[in-house]
């Protein structure tokens with residue numbers, strides 16, 4: 001069996017794990033990161049897209065608000081081109097208590113969240129689709145963040161400092177000896193090969209799956225509560241600013257413009273199993289109704305896709321009984337020291353937190369490891385940019401792709417019309433990432449994420465995969481089928497109006513013209 005050795009093993013390749021690998025590698029540790037799937041395929045790739053200003057938490061969870069305001073500023077500096085500086089609005093709709101606005105302002109002042117109350121007419125000038133019956137409006141520094149790009153920058157940065165990044169490597173068992181974790185047995189999910197990793201220290205950044213990982217070291221009862229939320233992507237930017245209802249956090253109260261779409265979300269209910277988070281029809285209906293309160297007419301817009309993610313909320317039984325309502329749980333994070341809690345050394349778990357605070361979470365996790373190792377190398381992630389981040393500090397801009405595309409308009413084929421992906425970019429991504437999975441490619445370049453949901457681009461992409469020699473015919477066909485099945489899961493709960501017509505058209509293309517179900521296997 002292949003044996004690998006590292007000073008630090010990071011389990012989980014979401015926002016937290018990628019940030020931890022970057023932090024530890026930058027301090028000079030020899031790091032291996034493993035994820036059972038593609039990077040950011042867990043909760044991080046299924047979140048709402050919001051870089052929090054902190055405004056959402058100023059009344060209910062001031063510590064989380066303070067963390068967000070600081071980390072928002074740091075990420076804008078270190079990974080600027082993954083962030084769109086949309087700005088944010090908090091608005092009081094007719095369904096909200098106008099007095100909450102005063103508590104909100106007070107909370108912003110107490111937690112240093114920059115805020116300004118503006119006239120309603122000004123808010124409606126900025127966002128003409130917002131409910132004209134709002135009675136108050138406040139501006140904050142919300143943004144949106146492309147997490148796939150961010151995780152790629154962080155892991156490539158870690159790799160540039162020697163880290164080995166191993167997606168599709170599932171932890172099967174933790175090795176334990178003399179009251180400490182000494183590494184893990186992992187399986188390459190693509191080849192079936194098993195490997196042994198000997199690690200000086202193990203950082204558990206597996207989010208909502210954290211309890212499953214520590215269970216492998218005989219640790220029970222760790223209070224990571226999976227909190228499910230659903231979101232719906234609408235097919236264009238109904239707003240260009242993040243729009244929040246000015247109220248205590250509740251369902252369907254934020255609309256986030258991200259890239260070419262806007263996303264309404266979310267819900268928060270306890271899930272028994274982080275791998276079993278179905279989207280229910282009543283949740284979809286309620287979410288669209290909630291969206292109407294913010295932007296009347298939202299339901300008439302075309303809903304592209306619905307999906308669910310699962311928060312790793314932390315409420316340790318050893319620190320008190322778990323709250324019945326997942327909304328009531330704090331959004332701050334906690335490092336669980338298993339030597340103190342369970343008598344198992346060289347293992348730490350990160351739990352709770354937000355994507356916005358991923359850098360701070362990673363810093364706290366690696367600091368805790370350093371304290372145990374009596375190592376005084378400090379974190380450098382507050383100021384250092386990963387090598388691929390834009391050195392000029394430019395933020396992501398909606399028009400960037402179109403501008404690049406226009407420069408090469410006559411030179412190359414357009415493969416994905418919705419997301420403006422040319423053939424060269426796609427081929428380069430396939431070669432560079434060495435992946436044969438169309439869903440992985442979707443995450444890298446947003447292939448198939450527009451209104452046709454892959455209807456026009458996916459058969460072309462499957463042909464290109466075949467053409468650049470990564471896949472033989474049957475394997476390319478299987479990859480296409482897998483992609484279509486995955487997309488279908490997110491489309492069927494919102495099949496009405498134009499998206500229903502689109503689904504029929506896609507069906508005619510794939511079943512009627514290409515007969516995909518009977519392609520040679």
Ligand SMILES: Cc1cc2nc3c(=O)[nH]c(=O)nc-3n(C[C@H](O)[C@H](O)[C@H](O)COP(=O)(O)OP(=O)(O)OC[C@H]3O[C@@H](n4cnc5c(N)ncnc54)[C@H](O)[C@@H]3O)c2cc1C
Pocket residue numbers: 011012013014015016017034035036037038039040041042043044045046047048049050051052169170171172205206207208209227228229230231266267308309310311312352353354355356357
């Ligand atoms: C509906 C919803 C909306 C949200 N919206 C926002 C938002 O707008 N802004 C914000 O700041 N935060 C938001 N959050 C919170 C944020 O998404 C999470 O806090 C964050 O993504 C967690 O990242 P993570 O890396 O800890 O977990 P994950 O991204 O889930 O990463 C854990 C990884 O561990 C891997 N793993 C599991 N088991 C194994 C194993 N056996 N072996 C190897 N790997 C394994 C998984 O594949 C996964 O990739 C939202 C959360 C939800 C659920």
